[in-house]
Amino acid sequence: MPNLESLLDIGLNHYLIVSAALFCIGMAGVLVRRNVLVILMCIELMLNAVNLSFVAFSHYSENINGQVMVFFVMTIAAAEAGVGLALAVTIFKKFKEVNIRFFEQLKG
């Protein structure tokens, strides 16, 4: 009989596994999806995966720096989402297109 306690006793590894899973999902999305909006969301997902590991590390190593870093990441993520969405919206307005492949044409 496995010790349920030990299963419920959530340690660092659990967080990291979730974080890695989130990161991989996000990365897969960035790599294979064509829709700009989805890609942007996937990027958010990746960033949040990183945030999760930061917080987890911070908690278990009892070092507040990790959590500070999360704020930075969130800020950057917000900025990135802002710029990315703005670009995506502008392009959509102009060309009615959200396919990332289409964006290649912008290189002129």
Added chain:
Amino acid sequence: MSVKLLFSLLFIFPLLGFLFNGVRFKSKNYKLAGGLATAAVFASFMVAVTLVVKLIGMEEGSRQITAHLFSWIHIGDFVANASFLLDPISAVMILIITGVGTLIHLFSIGYMSHDERPSKYFAYLNLFLFNMMLLVLGDNLLILFVGWEGVGLCSYLLIGFWFSDSEKAAAGMKAFITNRIGDAAFLIGLFIIFFQFGSIEFLTINSLLPTTAEVGWFGPMTLACLFLFIGATGKSAQIPLYVWLPDAMAGPTPVSALIHAATMVTAGVYLIVRLSGLYLLAPNVMMLIAIIGGLTAFFAATIAITQNDIKKILAYSTVSQLGYMFLAVGVGAFVPALFHLMTHAFFKALMFLGSGSVIHAMHEEQDIRKMGGLKKYMPITHFTFLLGWLAIIGVPPLAGFFSKDEILWYTYASPQGSKILWILGVVTAAMTAFYMTRLMALTFWGKSRVAKDVHPHESPVSMLIPLVVLGVLSVIGGWIGIPHVISAVLPGHIPNVLEHWLEPVVKNINLGEISVAAEWGGMLLSITAVAFSATLAYLFYGSSKSEMPNKISTALGPIYKLISGKYFIDELYFGKIINPLIDMSKGLWLYIDVNFIDKITYLAADFAAGCGRGVRDLQNGNIQRYAMYMSIGLIIVLSIILLGS
């Protein structure tokens, strides 16, 4: 007046003349241009006379006037100053140059009166005299070389004076380039001398000369002499570089008289006489010079016989006479060489000017077959030309006789001479008499063959004065160098002034035991040969129309063709040297530059471009690809770190 000032004046007058006429080169005022130019040269002549008088006043044996104007090149041990040396040799030369130069300038005023650009012509002529004086007065080889190239340049400009005619421009170019070949050799000779003696000043070289002659061909002095001689063959139109001189007749006739007969072409002789001490130490080169001189004299004379252009005949005659001078220096007869140079300057300038007078009268006709009987129309020209004719064929007691006879005698008797060369010399003398008599007969005597629309007339006085003066000089010019064997029997013992004058600086080779009888015999023989061939020529071409010349020429067939075609030397040079060189250059350009070196660079460029093309796909702009690369890279790096640890 100080010597320095005199020397400066000598150069400044023609230079000013050049600048004055050069700046207003468009002016057609031939009287002003010519008058000024003549005055400039005459002023130089007077300065030269002053200097020479000064020189005569000095003590015998130390007759030298030097003047240092400014320091020109001074690098390490190499010193070449703009300094000048007047000694007996250059005194003779400078008087000839300015004296004959003045006369020819005077003649040119009339001759160029109808030309479009008289000012330009006189500017060039003055520049030429400036350079010629540099050549003979320079106290070192480099100043001599400056003049040497300078006269070549003026010759180029004057031959191509009527440049609109492509052939004349080509003749000028040919002259310059042929001269350049000689000049290049001259430079090498100069280098050898500098590295041998550490100096290029004549006085220093002479004081450092070793006492024993060199044997073989590869001693430094022999090589120096050889290369300087090659330089001289260019300037003085000897085999194999003589080809430019006949073409040089494209220039105005007074130019032919001044540059291509009296002065510039004798520069080579002057050079060798100037360095006679050095040449005596290189007997092998002396031998070569004698052979080249003798052959040039002979071959040029054969060509002269077959020519019909009055100037061409005179040109080949000049080449032939220059050959005599080289024969003379080759056998060690330096004083006779200089003597012949002087007399030749008189009578050949006279004949060229005479031919100029004829051409002027005939409205630019130069073919002697279309002349004849001009004696009637142009008595003074005829008479002076007659004097020149007598002088050149060597009729005693005219100038040419003494100088030519001296040369022949030295060729016979000198240890450097040979009997074969002597025979060659005598035969050439006979041929000279033949072609010159032919020229006289066809031009001045016999029936007139002048075209109907041409009315020959005597030239104006300004053109006749030089003729008369030169005519007188052709007669009496030889009297300053009467050989001992003749002066011994003459009343009053006229000394050999020239030899005496030159003695401190130039000595002839020692003849050893001489036989007076042989000298008289040789003299009589050559006079007989001359008289015989002159008579023959007169019979052929004189008043009674003779069929002989045609018969002989048809009988000789191919040989005549060869000679009248000037041995096809020009064709040979073009066919075997110049055209192949041009073809080769084109080949070099196309196959090495364009198709080889550039192709290699293209290959290198293509290689770089190919590499770029290979990795171009990595950057196709697809952001997901980039992300992919990044992730792959991340995975690789991570796995290395994890597996490695």
Added chain:
Amino acid sequence: MFLLSLLIFVPVVYGLMLLFVPKSQVKFTALLFSLSTFILSTRLFREFDPSRADLQLVEKFSWVKAFGINYFVGIDGISFWLVLLTTFLMPITILGSWKAVEKNTRAFHANLMFLQSALIGTFLAFDAILFYVFFEASLIPMYFLIGLWGGPRKIYASVKFFIYTMFGSVFMLLAIITMMIMTQTLDGGGGMSASLLDFYKLDIPFIGGTLINSQTLLFFAFCLAFAIKCPMFPVHTWLPDAHVEAPTAGSVLLAGVMLKMGTYGFLRFVLPMFPEATAYWSWLLMLLAVIGIIYGALVAMVQPDIKKLVAYSSVSHMGYVILGLFTLNEFGVTGGLYQMLNHGVSTGALFLLVGMVYERTHNREISKYGGLAKAAPWFTICFMIITLSSIAVPMTNGFIGEFLILLGAFQANSYLAGAAVLGVVLGATYMLWMVKRVFFGSTGELVEKYNSKLEMNWREGAVIAPLIILVFWMGLLPNHFLNWSKASLEHLLQNKNNYTLSYVTESTPSINGKKMIALKDKAVK
């Protein structure tokens, strides 16, 4: 008073200012600017003391401390005339292309100014990295000059020019870095230094007969860079294309000054830094130089395009310079230095003259000319004089240079000198043949068409007059010029194997050059 820095940077400022000058006044302003730079440069005559062989008017500021890279400029007798040549040619070039350039005049003249600055900087830099920066920086304005204002194949030519020279410079950069690393051992293990003065002190191991040893490799790395720049056979093929496509101003500066950067590099870097390798391999460079002389002359002879002919004649003339430098004796090196100036003057003038005709007829094919002498006599006179200088007729500048080089070559290797003398003949051949076909003979089709317009005007006369004066001045009184370089050259040759260069730090702010000299003289007495 920072004279040298002023000389380098004033043109940059001028160039920037020109970008804001009204279009109608650009040319005039540029001319004034370049004249003022020239006048500024003539102050060198007062500040520079020709009797000293050391480095003078030194300015040194730290630039990248970690690697010992400094902003280090100075002048000695070797660079003296090259700087003046640059500033002298610039106003002439601007005046010469007065009519030739009509589009983007602001950018054009600004480019010229930047180019001038880079050129002067190259000649004055005494820090290897600084030298490299200027050396490369000069490519950029020239690239634009050819690429924007050039002829029909300008892109091809400019790219070829750029890549060719860049290729060589890379090796030079490698060599410079290697030498910088070597300097760490100097002075008991101090830091790195990029100063040429420290480079001179290096004793680089050399083994004769093999290629793989540091001195030989460094020697060839530098040689390649400079040989391409000169250009030397067989890496000369960029030159004809660049010249043909470049606008007149570009050609003049390219031939007049830029090519000298290569030969200057030989004199400044190769000879003093790698004495053993230079002595060992000088035969190779002399041989290539002689091949270049003859090859350039032969190929020039058959060119159908006047400008290409002049370009190939440059190859031949620069061959003389290299031959002179690698004779390693006083005559040759002096002659080589002199020939650099001569070539700048006479080939610069030739390009200007060719440009004048081209402006009118827009054609440079020799066969379409003929009889130009009749239509444009003054122009012909100028062209003749420059031709004579180019074929080294005595009393012109060309003769002094060529003569000294041949004299030096004869001392070093008489066989090569004998071959090089052929160049004297061939030089006369290609130039005079061209003169004959263009100026003499019957009237050609272009001359007929433009007959009355061909004569040069006053502006063009003013362009060419100073060059003609210089031709005779340099030919008649070479000492006026050589005396300024003599001390430095003698110092270089006498200490061939352990060359060093020093400089006096002038702690007192420079009063007046002459006064200083006078003071020094007093002190000596």
